[in-house]
Amino acid sequence: MxxxxxxxxxxxxxxxxxxxxxxxxSVNAKTRQLVVTAAKQLNYVPNKIGQSLTNGRSNTLELVIxxxxxxxxxxxxxxxxxxxxxxxLAVADEQGFGVRFAVRSHDDPDLTAYFADLVGAGTVDGxxxxxxxARDYRFTHILHDTTYPCVFLLPDRFxxxxxxxxxxxxxxxxQVANLFIDVGAERIAMINGPVSHVxxxxxxxxxxxxxxxxxxxxxxxxHGDFTIESGHAAMGAIIERALPDAVFCANDYMAAGALKxxxxxxxxxxxxxxxxxxxxxxxxxxxxxxxxxxxxHFFDLGKALAEDVIAQVTCADGPTTRTIVPTLVTRSSHLLxxxxxx
Amino acid sequence: MxxxxxxxxxxxxxxxxxxxxxxxxSVNAKTRQLVVTAAKQLNYVPNKIGQSLTNGRSNTLELVIxxxxxxxxxxxxxxxxxxxxxxxLAVADEQGFGVRFAVRSHDDPDLTAYFADLVGAGTVDGxxxxxxxARDYRFTHILHDTTYPCVFLLPDRFxxxxxxxxxxxxxxxxQVANLFIDVGAERIAMINGPVSHVxxxxxxxxxxxxxxxxxxxxxxxxHGDFTIESGHAAMGAIIERALPDAVFCANDYMAAGALKxxxxxxxxxxxxxxxxxxxxxxxxxxxxxxxxxxxxHFFDLGKALAEDVIAQVTCADGPTTRTIVPTLVTRSSHLLxxxxxx
DNA sequence: TTGAAAGCGCTAACAG
DNA sequence: CTGTTAGCGCTTTCAA
Numbered sequence: 001m002x003x004x005x006x007x008x009x010x011x012x013x014x015x016x017x018x019x020x021x022x023x024x025x026s027v028n029a030k031t032r033q034l035v036v037t038a039a040k041q042l043n044y045v046p047n048k049i050g051q052s053l054t055n056g057r058s059n060t061l062e063l064v065i066x067x068x069x070x071x072x073x074x075x076x077x078x079x080x081x082x083x084x085x086x087x088x089l090a091v092a093d094e095q096g097f098g099v100r101f102a103v104r105s106h107d108d109p110d111l112t113a114y115f116a117d118l119v120g121a122g123t124v125d126g127x128x129x130x131x132x133x134a135r136d137y138r139f140t141h142i143l144h145d146t147t148y149p150c151v152f153l154l155p156d157r158f159x160x161x162x163x164x165x166x167x168x169x170x171x172x173x174x175q176v177a178n179l180f181i182d183v184g185a186e187r188i189a190m191i192n193g194p195v196s197h198v199x200x201x202x203x204x205x206x207x208x209x210x211x212x213x214x215x216x217x218x219x220x221x222x223h224g225d226f227t228i229e230s231g232h233a234a235m236g237a238i239i240e241r242a243l244p245d246a247v248f249c250a251n252d253y254m255a256a257g258a259l260k261x262x263x264x265x266x267x268x269x270x271x272x273x274x275x276x277x278x279x280x281x282x283x284x285x286x287x288x289x290x291x292x293x294x295x296x297h298f299f300d301l302g303k304a305l306a307e308d309v310i311a312q313v314t315c316a317d318g319p320t321t322r323t324i325v326p327t328l329v330t331r332s333s334h335l336l337x338x339x340x341x342x
Numbered sequence: 343m344x345x346x347x348x349x350x351x352x353x354x355x356x357x358x359x360x361x362x363x364x365x366x367x368s369v370n371a372k373t374r375q376l377v378v379t380a381a382k383q384l385n386y387v388p389n390k391i392g393q394s395l396t397n398g399r400s401n402t403l404e405l406v407i408x409x410x411x412x413x414x415x416x417x418x419x420x421x422x423x424x425x426x427x428x429x430x431l432a433v434a435d436e437q438g439f440g441v442r443f444a445v446r447s448h449d450d451p452d453l454t455a456y457f458a459d460l461v462g463a464g465t466v467d468g469x470x471x472x473x474x475x476a477r478d479y480r481f482t483h484i485l486h487d488t489t490y491p492c493v494f495l496l497p498d499r500f501x502x503x504x505x506x507x508x509x510x511x512x513x514x515x516x517q518v519a520n521l522f523i524d525v526g527a528e529r530i531a532m533i534n535g536p537v538s539h540v541x542x543x544x545x546x547x548x549x550x551x552x553x554x555x556x557x558x559x560x561x562x563x564x565h566g567d568f569t570i571e572s573g574h575a576a577m578g579a580i581i582e583r584a585l586p587d588a589v590f591c592a593n594d595y596m597a598a599g600a601l602k603x604x605x606x607x608x609x610x611x612x613x614x615x616x617x618x619x620x621x622x623x624x625x626x627x628x629x630x631x632x633x634x635x636x637x638x639h640f641f642d643l644g645k646a647l648a649e650d651v652i653a654q655v656t657c658a659d660g661p662t663t664r665t666i667v668p669t670l671v672t673r674s675s676h677l678l679x680x681x682x683x684x
Numbered sequence: 685t686t687g688a689a690a691g692c693g694c695t696a697a698c699a700g
Numbered sequence: 701c702t703g704t705t706a707g708c709g710c711t712t713t714c715a716a
Contacts (some may be wrong), residue, residue, distance in 0.1 A: 001462060001464075003693060003694085004693065004694065004695095005693080005694095013702075013703085014702065014703045014704075015693090015694080015695090015703095016694095016695075016696085016702075016703065016704080016705095017701080017702050017703070019694070019695055019696090020695090020701090020702085023695085026701075027701070027702080028701055028702085031701080031702080043458065043462075044462075045458055045459055045461075045462025045463060046462075046463070046693085046694080047462070047463060047464045047692090047693050047694070048463040048464060048465050048693095048694095049391060049394045049395050049400065049463075049464045049465065049692085049693075049694090050395065050464075050692075050693030050694035050695085050708095051693080051694055051695080052391045052694090052708090053391050053392060053395055053692090053693075053694070053695095053707090053708045053709070053710090054693085054694050054695045054696075054707080054708050055694085055695075055708085056708075058391065058465075060442070060465075063443075075424065076421065076424055076425060076428065077421055077624050078421055079418065079419055079420055079421030079424065081424060082417065082418055082421065082423060082424060083418060085443065086418065086445060089443070089444065089445055098442055098444070098465065099442060099443055099444070100402070100440050100441060100442050100443070101405075101427065101431070101441055101442070101443045102431065102440070102441070103428060103431055116385065116387055117387055119387075120343060120385075120386075120387025120388075120389070121387055121388070121389060121390040121391075122343075122389045122390060122391045122392075122709090123390050123391065123400075123402075123440065228624070228627055228628055253624070253628075256628040257628075260628070260630070263630065282419050282570070282595070282625070283624070283625055283628055285570055286570055286595075286598040286599075286602070286625055286628060286629060287628060288602070288605065288630060345709060345710085346709065346710065346711095347709080347710095355686075355687085356686070356687045356688075357687090357709090357710080357711090358686075358687060358688080358689095358711075358712080359685080359686055359687070361710070361711055361712085362685090362686085362711090362712095365711085368685080369685070369686085370685060370686085373685080373686080388709085388710080389708090389709050389710070390710095391708085391709075391710090392692095392708075392709030392710035392711085393709080393710055393711075394692090394710090395691090395692045395693070395694090395708090395709075395710070395711095396691080396692050396709085396710050396711045396712075397692090397710085397711075398692075464693090685716105686715100686716085687714100687715085687716080688713105688714090688715085688716095689712100689713090689714085689715100690711105690712085690713080690714100691710100691711095691712090691713100692709105692710090692711090692712105693708105694707100694708090695706105695707095695708090696705100696706090696707090696708105697704105697705085697706085697707105698703105698704085698705085698706100699702100699703085699704080699705095700701100700702085700703080700704095
């Protein structure tokens with residue numbers, strides 16, 4: 001591997017000036033020319049490890065996602081997370097940062113050690129962390145105490161003390177509630193995700209809040225685990241008592257399961273009951289009927305996350321907070337009664 | 343940040359011995375004890391940048407996936423790739439490697455520069471590359487010439503000169519063909535992916551090869567772009583001429599589109615026509631009927647890829663080649679005639 | 685078994 | 701504007 005010294009030698013200057021020349025600092029134009037052509041001739045690529053050691057910066061971000069053993073890893077299934085990664089990559093690339101990727105379990109006894117390594121090892125300048133469940137956040141202290149640049153993907157409520165991006169689950173739930181009311185539903189059910197899932201908690205809060213505010217009622221609330229099967233089962237449990245006008249499923253997978261159950265029972269969707277999902281997964285256009293759902297804008301979330309860590313890394317800015325508001329994507333599964341026959 | 347020197351000072355030894363002690367080299371037991379407790383007391387985390395500079399190794403792998411501008415980014419949609427990443431992470435973690443992630447376009451004019459940086463910058467010890475299309479592979483030369491550790495996810499046919507893992511598309515296509523024949527199909531169609539997609543090419547080869555070998559015939563061949571819509575359209579194009587007994591779709595998305603089209607036309611699946619997809623995407627259990635499909639074992643592919651690069655990094659082994667054979671997952675969409683009514 | 689010293693590749697401080 | 705020197709944090713000869 002050719003190094004700076006070699007380039008300097010070929011150009012007939014000292015390594016120091018070669019460095020200045022290559023980094024666009026003030027040097028004699030002729031000298032720069034010399035150095036640049038020498039570098040090109042030798043296919044010189046600066047060794048980033050060397051650079052990091054002197055600069056104290058690695059220009060790398062770590063994206064870590066936190067799982068939990070007792071629930072299926074929904075990230076695995078949804079492909080949504082890939083959009084987030086691409087968002088992160090988009091801004092990281094543009095700003096000259098590389099991205100490392102890691103998955104840890106929330107139950108991992110040495111999660112703390114992992115984070116300690118992260119801040120100590122010097123391989124990354126900042127971290128984007130995606131906790132998914134309301135669990136033990138003690139590991140956060142390490143990041144906090146050292147004021148290590150990091151941003152969480154977490155609702156405001158859970159991310160009080162740390163920089164975070166909120167994906168607007170509460171607003172999303174509320175949007176669905178309004179849609180149901182507007183379409184004439186009165187007796188309403190929800191199939192939510194695991195009780196400890198932070199997004200699920202917020203979706204439910206936003207949803208039930210506005211349902212009740214607007215004078216309709218919640219007649220059933222079931223918890224699934226975000227899988228198709230659990231949606232299917234939950235729908236069965238709901239129907240056992242009575243058929244609601246509308247059911248909101250906290251993700252598209254469970255909505256697909258619910259749809260499946262209703263089809264088996266020959267209950268018409270749309271028409272007899274309105275069904276809405278969440279995430280705007282690709283699944284939502286494959287179901288029959290196509291699913292009305294909520295789009296989180298995962299790509300934008302990824303961009304926001306990356307922008308915010310990078311800001312902390314480069315400007316030593318204080319903690320940031322922002323919300324990316326999701327948008328309703330109406331297809332046909334939310335229609336009720338006559339409207340469904342159009 | 344506390345450094346080795348600090349630990350050494352506290353333990354009352356030289357940095358050199360502290361290093362030896364911490365790295366499990368031969369040192370007086372008492373000295374080691376001293377150093378270890380000092381390290382613990384100071385929460386010492388070795389700086390990996392410093393280590394890298396001396397060792398010449400970063401213990402990091404890069405996973406790069408190659409896109410193409412003129413086709414939808416299927417990786418974005420499938421979630422399959424996430425399984426692959428988890429496979430890579432699983433072995434990387436275990437072996438003490440970190441993983442960087444990047445996405446590049448095959449059409450990017452400075453793809454070559456990107457790879458040159460990769461080998462030159464010293465931030466990664468090896469690369470896993472996932473090209474998806476049969477395109478210009480000139481950038482490979484850089485990796486090749488420098489014998490840089492790298493492994494491709496590519497069919498044998500395309501990966502001749504480089505270490506690679508083959509996902510067994512040809513075998514998978516063949517498995518589907520056999521299933522069709524066994525179920526009594528005679529007039530058979532295929533909805534394939536883009537003509538330049540390496541996996542699509544192999545799937546078709548394996549499929550049509552055994553269909554013809556076993557005396558059935560191909561009555562239609564359409565190309566989609568791996569999306570639901572394209573599957574829908576392709577199915578329409580096929581039906582325009584005649585209804586085949588069976589149609590093999592090169593991925594589950596297109597199969598879902600085909601299913602949708604057939605449902606609209608009130609053609610029964612299973613029963614009138616057999617439909618099989620590929621990938622064993624989660625989509626496949628959400629469709630009606632559940633889709634018979636082929637599982638690529640993406641997690642295992644990721645593990646294989648990681649194992650093979652790491653082997654190259656640590657043992658300077660020569661090029662490796664292996665195939666992870668996919669397996670058929672039968673649900674009900676492949677049944678024909680009476681069998682479908684069971 | 686341990687310490688002193690050198691060096692990995694680079695950039696920054698300081699002279700000249 | 702350019703060269704010399706030092707040093708980032710670590711490991712590794714080489715001596716003692």
